[in-house]
Amino acid sequence: MISLIAQITTGDDLLVAQNIFWWFFALVTVLAGIKVVTTDNIVHAALYLVIVLAGVAVQFVFLGSEFAAVTQVLVYIGAIVVLLLFGIMLTRGSLGDDQLVDTERRGMGALVALLLFGLMAFSLVDGFEDVVLPEDTRNLIEVEVPIDTDIDDDEFIRTQRGSDTAAIGDTIFESYIVPFEAVSVLLLAALIGAVVIARKE
Template sequence: MSATANLAASAAAVSGTPGFLSPTGVEILFLLVGLLTLGAAITAVTTRQLVHAALWLVVALGGIAVEYLLLSAEFIAWVQVLIYVGAVVVLLLFGLMLTRAPIGRSPDADSGNRPVALAVAVTAAAVLVTVVVDAFRTTWIDLEDGAPQGTTDVTGRILFQHWVLPFEALSVLLLAALVGAIVLSRRENGRNGTGGDGDGDGGTGSGTRAAGGGER
């Protein structure tokens, strides 16, 4: 991030817009929160403790919500907190629980694909950062002037004036997802009476399987 800042600073020195070396308070705050978010995200994808990963994800998503606030997108920030931090992460934790993810450090959290992943991610980051910085180093967002951008009032107005049809379509999609999730996770009741045991079985079987897999 510091390398990026340097890069940005050198770029700003050329342009005539407010430079990177004289940041406003909002910018400083944004940067700090951004660093926190990024750190939490990196920890979330690298930690060996699965539940911790979910918790670090909460931090990262919360950080993004703060960034939304800093970008004056007030409503979206609250939606972010509600849906992601409130619902999605809880859902993920339930998922971890139901798949009997091991509590504590699990040595096999990362697959053998890790070096490739690292290389791809770093290269992608380098390419994208270069391109983005090159393109937007002089662009300035004017947050103070003009009408408020993302208050609940504004967002509600545009949502239900201009975007009402997609909004309704989305509700149908949510319904379909709801039904799909129920169908997928429903137990096979008609096939065998021991469906309830089957799940528990699967769990114990998973343990033995892991041992057997290790042997093999």
């Protein structure tokens, strides 16, 4: 943490504007996250969750993974939050304005969360204190591209610049094709299971 602040103030070999925007978005994300777990209005909690998910998408952009950021916006904000809002609408009425948070467990929850954060922060600061990310993560990805079939194998490898979408596609459909198919079967099973569970008898 001290090295984080030191890097901000001294400003050696880092992009100042990038860091300012990073801290701004991180602060917005954390404040919205606090509101998600503390607000008493369930619809407000879902709308604050949209800010948290968008903030996580911004972090993906900072890390140079645009495809994950776009997928985050499409799947989480576009689908999952809408699904949660439908769930809120279908189960409302029983709750009204009564207390949504169990006050007995509030202190215990805060204690557990703070202890967990203390442990994780200690181990992270201890283990990765001065580890710096590459300045441009996008340029590090090498992709095999069939430019010309007549030339030798070295020409098949070129460095992918810009978006990492091609690299992600190659990785999924070469190394991780079995997990990909397993996820598709899982989604089908979840679809059928949700219909079976939620239908009326």
